[in-house]
Amino acid sequence: MDIIESFFGLLGDLTWGWALVPLLVIFGVFITLMTGFVQFTFFKRMFGVLTGDKESADPNSVSARAALMLSVGGRVGGGNIAGVAVAITLGGPGAVFWMWAIALVGMATSLVECSIAQLFKRRQPDGTFRGGPANSIIHGLGAEYKWLAVFYAFCLLAAFGLGFNAFQGNTVAGSIESSLGVSRYLTGALLAGVTALIVFGGIRRIAKISEVVVPVMAMLYLLMAIVIIFLNITEVPGVIATIVANAFGFEEAVGGGMGAAIANGIRRGLFSNEAGLGSAPNVAAAADVRHPVSQGITQSFSVFIDTMLICSCTAFVILLGGVYAPGAEEIDGVVLTQQSMAYHLGDWTQYLLSFMVLLFAFSSIIYNYYLGENAVAVMSQNPLATQVLRVIIVAVVFLGAAAPGATAVFFFSDPMMGLLAVVNLVAIMMLLPVCLRLLKDFRHQLAQGVQRPVLDSQQYSDLDIDHSAWEHHKAEER
Incomplete structure (x- = not known):
């Protein structure tokens, strides 16, 4: 086992x-330049998905808004609560600036x-x-690259479908046990049961649940942070x-100064918003759009929501409080955020934060499952494989929640990711000319x-x- 862990x-x-x-x-910088700073030129358009009509009236389809909420639900999680706190602890307040910078590039x-x-x-x-x-590798680069697509799918299944779902179950059970004293086994059983009800319903049920859970989750957290900022x-x-x-580097809060701020801000920002990691495109592809x-x-907007809004709120809650002390003994990420909220609003916030951690982790479990399902679809065309995956996911969530040390088994998740x-x-850079062609067409129609x-689609024959x-969209337009 030691040899495997070392590998x-x-x-x-x-x-x-x-x-x-x-x-x-x-x-990210190269893509920003080649696309003509799309994150800025289309920024106003990003908000249309929140206020506009759904892209498709087909009841069997997944709307752009539902795909956005599912993606936000996956991106928003421990990285927004604990990850920001860790970045500030190790990199100082300057790490927040570099989280913002990498998010703008990542968009x-x-x-x-x-x-x-x-x-x-x-x-x-x-x-x-x-x-x-x-799919992009197989159909965009050619069937001879299918081995690369299968390798990607295996890594996706190992990292998100299995490892991170065990971690999310463990996070929820630990938080609830700490604040409410509820048994890990009871929490694990309830979480696994609800997970089973959703994942056995397929992508449409997953998307509908996300449209409800994610806005409630995000608005609760944002509202609490806004109150603290206003005060x-x-x-x-x-x-x-x-x-x-x-x-x-004009001020130095921790050892390493500017270097520590850049390193921790960029790394934690990438872990949080997932831009370029290859996870969000699986959800994006499920949407029925024109x-x-x-x-x-729309997916660029989810990066903005994750980092520029939710991560920023966590940062201000910590930096406006009296708990964080630059250079002091390191405090666990979740604890620092929890103590900072209690400093501002009182001890009751630990219970609300536990509830929000539950929602964050639950939305991530839904998201991670769908990524695992997508991976299995690439590796096997047998419908039974998906059913087996669903059973395994439910078991993994329960085991991760029930055993405090269970997630140690999933040491392979980060390397796989x-x-x-x-x-x-590599696939993005090889297919970038195709995307530039899409952007040219999109901008031409707007003009x-x-x-x-x-x-x-006939223009891409x-x-x-x-x-x-x-x-069907072209027919609707006619």
Whole structure:
């Protein structure tokens, strides 16, 4: 076992330690330049998915809004509550600035990877759509690369479908046991039961649940943070000044100064928003939209929600409080956030935070399951494989919740996520010309006065795309 753990530890060092973070940053900047700063030029359009009509009236389809909520539910989780606290503890207040910076870059990366996934999606017999980086590799790069798609799918299943679901179950059970004294076994049984009811209902039920859970989850957390910010409004300019000063080394809160701020801010930001990691495109491809870039814009918005809104709220809650002390003994991430909220609003907030952790983790379990289902669909066409996966996921959630040390078995999750991110980045860069072609078409239609651009799949007859996924929208336009 020690040899296996050492091997996966080496993989983790080679990906997250040496290659992946620089690649994500460099490729993100390159994509931003090549796409003409899409995260800024389409920023106003991103809000349309919250107020506009659903993209499709088909009751069997997943709307753009539902896909957004499912994606936000997956991105928003422990990284927003604990991850931000860890970034500030290890990198100082300046880490927050670099989380913002990497999110702005990641918005462009997310738009590209999700637009590509949309283009190469496939219609399923039940009327839904399925796609993601694995499909993009097979149909975009060619069947000779199927081995790479299968490798990606295996990493996706290991990291998200199994490892992270055990972690989420463990997080929920630990938080509830700590604050309410409820047995881990009881929490695990309830969580596994609810998970079973949802995952056996398929993507449409998953999407509908996410449309309800995610807005409640996000609004509760944002409301609490906004109250805290409002109560300390006079101190906000000073906190912002501290963040900027620490980010550029004018002030030093921790050892390592500016370097520590950059390293921890970028790494925690990438873990939180997942831009470029190859997970969100699986959900993006499920949406029924009129043009691939429309869903790319929507998914770019989910990065903004995750980091610029929710992570920022956590940062201000911590930095406006009296618990965090630069250079002091390190406090566990969740505990620092919890203590900071209690400092502002009282001890009752630990119970509300436990409830929010439950919602965050639950939405992540739903999201992680769907990623696992997508991975299995690539590796096996047998419908029984999906049913087996559902049983395994429910068991993994229960085991992760019931045993305090159970998640130690899933030491392979981070290295697997690192490997799938490397594969995804390679695929993105190879297919970037295709996305630039989509963007040119989208912008041309906007320039012609078309408010909601529609993809004419016949213009892409040189590519291996499923024309049936787009013809109904073209027919509606006619």
